Amino acid sequence: MTEETIWGRNPVMEALRAGRPCNKIMIVSGSRGSMGDVVGLAKKKDIPVQFVPHNVLDKLTNGANHQGVVASLSPKKYVSVGDILAQAKSRGEDPLI
DSSP states (O other): OOOEEEESHHHHHHHHHTTOOEEEEEEETTOOTTHHHHHHHHHHTTOOEEEEOHHHHHHHTTTOOOTTEEEEEOOOOOOOHHHHHHHHHHHTOOOOO
16 A cells, blocks of 8 residues: 655645544745744654745645645555454444444
């Protein structure tokens, strides 16, 4: 599985708030405003923050409107049906698949 790249202030903040596993966050050097919130939450969750020139994010996003922030997320972890059934059994619950 490969990592997922997302960009934009709101998508990155929502991924951080939701607890999505994140490898690193890149922010355009000299950014202000709501970037402080992104940096603060990333540091709280021990996610590395790297400040880069604007053109680095332009290349990563193929020129999309990245709003000065890009996050590299870890691949989603999938579980088997057997794992779901075992977890439900250990909790004494009926599985819903």
